[in-house]
Structures are given as structure tokens and as C-alpha cells.
């Protein structure tokens with residue numbers, strides 16, 4: 001396996017432009033990851049409260065970034081659904097917040113985390129290795145109707161046949177135990193349903209659905225957007241979100257629309273912004289990124 005050892009920050013120029021970084025002001029990077037966006041804010045003179053639930057991401061940034069920007073960077077390990085209390089406890093008034101949702105290349109390339117089906121690994125999928133059940137635990141325990149719902153929430157078209165086949169396999173003691181075994185299992189369901197060819201791997205959506213449920217991603221996003229509004233509405237400020245699939249983008253779009261219609265926010269730009277062709281050709285992971293942004297109006 002080749003580890004690239006880095007995560008390329010997505011839409012870096014666009015996020016910095018729309019956050020409108022001002023030297024001496026504090027910003028929140030709610031998804032520290034490999035630290036690319038945090039570093040860019042710091043290099044523009046801003047100060048950053050950076051949050052990640054992944055212990056390794058936090059340790060890496062503490063080693064690499066903290067010594068370079070003394071007094072201007074605070075790194076917190078936690079779930080960004082608690083952004084309001086985490087950031088309030090630092091005592092900094094923040095002028096902008098950035099979300100870069102999902103997982104980093106560093107996490108995706110680590111087979112032990114079980115996020116990718118191209119490498120053999122355990123069915124774990126937790127971004128925070130210290131909390132909650134793993135994907136394997138869910139496959140072991142959820143009833144068929146819940147498994148179907150889980151896959152549907154990730155827009156998996158064969159949610160019911162996959163859930164049914166998994167429950168059958170569980171009864172017969174042949175539940176897949178690894179990433180590659182699960183990918184082959186889901187491909188088998190597709191094949192039996194008459195799907196012979198597709199542009200992407202048939203297990204793509206099933207894996208995404210499991211990751212979303214294991215990490216409570218939709219609930220986290222709802223809560224973290226609400227918490228961000230609480231933080232920013234006191235003195236006004238910008239909220240920028242990068243999402244990577246339609247389920248996330250739908251939540252952000254609805255929430256921003258409702259804030260604008262209740263007079264609490266203004267759109268920075270009306271439609272979502274996608275990465276440019278050059279970025280997508282250099283970093284295929286950026287392809288599905290969509291950026292949305294609002295300005296919270298002070299109350």
C-alpha cells in the first residue's frame with residue numbers, strides 16, 4: 001500500500017477568500033484533519049481554534065503547527081457538534097467558521113480504520129477510535145428494517161436487497177468481517193439483481209452509508225450548524241461549509257435558507273460553488289466538493 005502521507009486541502013483559495021481572513025482575528029476550523037486550511041488561515045495572519053475528533057489528527061497538528069504559530073493556535077480534540085461550548089470555553093470571539101466535512105486522505109488511506117474497500121481492513125469506520133459502535137457491530141446487531149434505513153440514508157438504491165442479504169448471511173454465520181469481504185458481498189447483490197457494469201464500484205454508497213451512521217454525521221452536522229449560528233450571531237461573522245455528497249449538502253442548503261428567511265443571515269453567494277477544473281484534475285477527491293456560505297447578521 002502507498003500512503004501519500006498528506007491531505008490536500010480542498011478549495012483552499014475559495015475558502016480563504018470567502019472567510020475573508022483578517023490579521024489578528026480568530027477563526028474556527030471545525031475539521032482540522034491534515035491542518036491545510038488551519039495553516040492557510042495562520043499564514044494570512046489569522047488566529048485559529050481548530051477542532052477534530054480524531055486523536056491522531058490532533059497529535060499531528062500539535063507537533064507540526066503549534067510550535068510555528070505560538071499564541072495564535074488552539075487545538076481541541078472533540079466533536080464539532082459541541083462547537084458552541086468548545087469555542088466559548090476558549091474565551092475568543094470568532095469572526096468566521098469553516099467546516100470541511102467527512103474524512104481526510106490520511107484516514108482513508110489507513111486500512112486499520114476500514115474506511116476504504118480497496119484495502120483489506122476491519123469493518124471499523126470510526127473517525128474517533130474511542131467512541132461508539134463500529135460498522136461491524138452495526139451489521140451484527142441491527143434488524144433488517146434498520147439496516148435498510150441506514151443504507152437508504154446514504155442514497156443506496158439497493159438498500160432493501162443488501163439489508164436482506166446481510167441478515168440472511170448473519171443467520172447462516174457468513175457475515176462479511178472485512179472491508180474487502182463486504183465490498184465483494186455488496187457487489188454480489190448488485191450482480192444478482194442484474195447490474196453488470198457501473199462507473200463506480202457497487203459498494204461505494206453502502207460504505208458511505210455505514211460511515212455516515214457509525215459517525216452520526218447527519219446529526220453532528222445539524223447540531224454543529226446550530227452551534228455555529230450561536231457563536232457568530234453575537235457580533236456577526238461568516239460561516240463556510242464544504243460538503244462532499246448530496247445528503248450533507250441538502251442539510252446545509254436547508255439550514256442556510258431558513259436562516260436567511262428568518263432574517264438571521266445573508267447569503268454570501270446564492271448557489272453552491274464547485275472546485276475549478278484544474279483543482280479537480282490535480283486532486284480527484286475535490287470533484288464532489290460543494291461550498292456554501294452565509295454571513296450571520298448580528299442580533
Ligand SMILES: C[S@@+](CC[C@H](N)C(=O)[O-])C[C@H]1O[C@@H](n2cnc3c(N)ncnc32)[C@H](O)[C@@H]1O
Pocket residue numbers: 007008009010030031032033034035036037038051052053054057078079080081100101102103104127220
Ligand atoms: C476532510 S477532513 C479535513 C481536512 C482539513 N481541512 C485539511 O485541509 O487538512 C475532515 C476531518 O474532520 C474530522 N471530523 C469529522 N467529523 C467530525 C466531527 N463531528 N467533529 C470533529 N471532527 C470531525 C475528521 O476526523 C477529519 O480529520
